[in-house]
Amino acid sequence: MREHSPNDHIEPDFALLNRDLASYREPNAMRSVFELMITAVPFVLLWLLTWMAVDARYWIGLLLVVPAAGLVVRLFMIQHDCGHGSFFRRRSVNDWVGRAISVLTLTPYDFWRRTHALHHATSGNLDHRGIGDIDTLTVREYLDLPRGRQLLYRMYRHPIVMFVLGPAYVFILHYRLPIALMRSGWQPWLSTMATNVAITILFAMMMWLVGVASFLIVQLPITLLAASVGVWLFYIQHQFEDTFWEHDDDWTPQAAALHGSSHYDLPGVLRWFTANIGVHHVHHLSSRIPYYRLPEVLRDHPHLAVLRRLTLLQSLRCIRMVLWDERRRRLVSFREVDRRETVHVSQRSPIQ
Numbered sequence: 001m002r003e004h005s006p007n008d009h010i011e012p013d014f015a016l017l018n019r020d021l022a023s024y025r026e027p028n029a030m031r032s033v034f035e036l037m038i039t040a041v042p043f044v045l046l047w048l049l050t051w052m053a054v055d056a057r058y059w060i061g062l063l064l065v066v067p068a069a070g071l072v073v074r075l076f077m078i079q080h081d082c083g084h085g086s087f088f089r090r091r092s093v094n095d096w097v098g099r100a101i102s103v104l105t106l107t108p109y110d111f112w113r114r115t116h117a118l119h120h121a122t123s124g125n126l127d128h129r130g131i132g133d134i135d136t137l138t139v140r141e142y143l144d145l146p147r148g149r150q151l152l153y154r155m156y157r158h159p160i161v162m163f164v165l166g167p168a169y170v171f172i173l174h175y176r177l178p179i180a181l182m183r184s185g186w187q188p189w190l191s192t193m194a195t196n197v198a199i200t201i202l203f204a205m206m207m208w209l210v211g212v213a214s215f216l217i218v219q220l221p222i223t224l225l226a227a228s229v230g231v232w233l234f235y236i237q238h239q240f241e242d243t244f245w246e247h248d249d250d251w252t253p254q255a256a257a258l259h260g261s262s263h264y265d266l267p268g269v270l271r272w273f274t275a276n277i278g279v280h281h282v283h284h285l286s287s288r289i290p291y292y293r294l295p296e297v298l299r300d301h302p303h304l305a306v307l308r309r310l311t312l313l314q315s316l317r318c319i320r321m322v323l324w325d326e327r328r329r330r331l332v333s334f335r336e337v338d339r340r341e342t343v344h345v346s347q348r349s350p351i352q
Helices: 014-022 029-056 058-083 091-105 109-122 139-144 147-156 159-172 186-210 212-236 253-260 268-273 280-285 291-300 312-320 334-348
Strands: 323-325 330-332
Touching: 014 280, 029 058, 029 091, 029 212, 029 291, 058 091, 058 109, 058 212, 058 268, 058 291, 091 109, 091 186, 109 186, 139 323, 139 334, 147 159, 159 212, 186 212, 212 312, 253 280, 280 291
Parallel strands: none
Antiparallel strands: 323 330
């Protein structure tokens, strides 16, 4: 169970807090270019070094896959900031940088930007689930399902599916079509198909240069590891024990941001690779703040640093939190629900 801070229960003045956060929204063009260069250039060099190492010493190449995948995650976070219009001042610059990065992250930029905006607009709202979220059922919804669909939900929530098979499917297959926006006009289709064409051209060129087998030996592990890390980060940003879920009447975006998004307090090197995405409660409060300015917010507003804080060790315990208990107002495990149902059934059984 996550440790609670006394400040967890202090409701801030949201109007005043939003005014304070507005002063951090201005990006620095030189800083943004610098952040992009120290991510993209090392990724290209590390990819080539991994390719050379695989031919010479296979195990060294496998080790280099880890930081290479970390740089893909960091590129995705830059793409994420571009989607929010926070990385550069001009919208067009954000969009074209985001589109270029999307070829490396396998994530169609304009399509993802729209679905991610829906996620921000509905996060923590029980009446608007389904787009850009980890599917989460309430305890009552789960118990009302037939046995077969309960089993499917259990399979979906299994760690191997959630963090290994699922990420591979999402980034390699799912994003090749504008799923969830299939009937939303031509723009999601254009974004997705244009990204697919660019990926095909880039990958074909790389296969021609280094060989099909060598390309796949390097690229596939990087993609799979980066995808799993990316899904884990998205998962832990909202799937923790005392997160926030409410129905329309009691839902507000400010409460959902502050109480339904975690502060994933990672070690320094992991904060760098994940581009401060762990400061997710502040990001949901003010998504126009560039990621490199989020530490300034925590420095100047220390009460936010302790709010919904999760350490790396604490986050591992969140894997088993899979159902929202509306009565207890927290996420619970299948084991808790099964045990409660067993007790309930035994209490209703007639005495023999």
